Amino acid sequence: MKNNNIFSPKKKKSSGSKKALTVLMACVIVFGGVKVVSATTQFFKEQQAIKLEEKRKEEEAKALAEKKRKEEEEKKKYMVGVRNDAKKYSYDAVKVAEKLASFDYSNNGEKIVFLTFDDGTSTTVTPEVLRILKENDVKATFFVTGENIERGGEKAKDLLKEELNNGHAIANHSWSHDYKKLYPNRTLDLDAFLADFKKTDDLLKDTLGKYFSTRVIRCPGGHMSWRGMDALDSYLEENNMASIDWNALNKDAEGRKKNADQLAEEAIKTSEGKEMVVLLMHDTYGKEETAKALPKIIKYYKDNGYEFKTLA
Numbered sequence: 444m445k446n447n448n449i450f451s452p453k454k455k456k457s458s459g460s461k462k463a464l465t466v467l468m469a470c471v472i473v474f475g476g477v478k479v480v481s482a483t484t485q486f487f488k489e490q491q492a493i494k495l496e497e498k499r500k501e502e503e504a505k506a507l508a509e510k511k512r513k514e515e516e517e518k519k520k521y522m523v524g525v526r527n528d529a530k531k532y533s534y535d536a537v538k539v540a541e542k543l544a545s546f547d548y549s550n551n552g553e554k555i556v557f558l559t560f561d562d563g564t565s566t567t568v569t570p571e572v573l574r575i576l577k578e579n580d581v582k583a584t585f586f587v588t589g590e591n592i593e594r595g596g597e598k599a600k601d602l603l604k605e606e607l608n609n610g611h612a613i614a615n616h617s618w619s620h621d622y623k624k625l626y627p628n629r630t631l632d633l634d635a636f637l638a639d640f641k642k643t644d645d646l647l648k649d650t651l652g653k654y655f656s657t658r659v660i661r662c663p664g665g666h667m668s669w670r671g672m673d674a675l676d677s678y679l680e681e682n683n684m685a686s687i688d689w690n691a692l693n694k695d696a697e698g699r700k701k702n703a704d705q706l707a708e709e710a711i712k713t714s715e716g717k718e719m720v721v722l723l724m725h726d727t728y729g730k731e732e733t734a735k736a737l738p739k740i741i742k743y744y745k746d747n748g749y750e751f752k753t754l755a
């Protein structure tokens with residue numbers, strides 16, 4: 444009994460603490476469970492955030508790559524002086540300009556010739572020049588004047604396109620070719636000069652497409668002929684452009700009128716002994732004899748191991 448008395452309350456006590464323990468346990472389980480659940484939720488949230496971040500970065504990288512690809516595509520469309528598939532015929536015009544300015548006509552033992560035609564395009568002589576160049580599979584550089592292209596209308600513009608499409612180089616020879624306007628008192632007026640050349644640049648873009656530009660110019664009358672050209676030289680240098688004169692000519696624009704044989708003779712005579720030849724000719728109105736002389740001139744350079752290059 445005593446024991447009972449002793450144990451009974453203890454028993455009672457024991458059953459009470461068991462309940463408490465159970466409640467506690469339940470609490471632990473419930474709260475623990477909640478904790479586990481909330482920890483799990485947190486874990487998944489974090490994982491989701493990481494995944495979202497990864498996805499975002501992936502998409503960002505994709506967009507950047509796409510942007511770069513488009514930029515590359517865009518870059519490929521740009522043409523400087525020549526079609527991109529005709530770059531293999533072209534030569535750095537800045538280097539040629541430097542060589543001409545220092546009267547250095549050497550080229551490491553390799554002969555190169557630049558056939559250049561000024562004052563076109565004309566609807567009379569240019570088609571013949573293009574035909575002969577094609578027939579002989581050689582490339583040339585056309586220093587065109589805007590005014591003459593405008594004068595020749597759609598036909599002249601088509602010839603300009605043909606020049607580019609046939610792998611030749613197109614360069615700017617001013618709009619007006621007007622000495623008084625470009626060089627009043629024989630001295631360069633840079634603003635007038637640049638405005639005049641820009642007009643032709645715009646026409647070239649209108650005709651050949653917005654991706655076309657040229658960094659090669661030829662000063663009407665020749666860079667060598669005028670005063671105050673330092674201002675132009677600074678401008679050209681700043682813009683990575685080149686002004687190209689010549690070191691040989693067929694003399695189709697000076698002295699008395701010559702026939703095809705005489706023109707070829709002049710071209711050959713002025714080319715002799717030069718590894719690098721920049722030959723001045725004209726494909727404008729009235730220069731039919733220039734076209735007629737061309738096969739003979741091309742033959743001379745071929746026979747003498749010259750490679751035909753364009754200025755770009």
Ligand SMILES: [Zn+2]
Nearest residue numbers: 561562663664
């Ligand atoms: Zn000219």
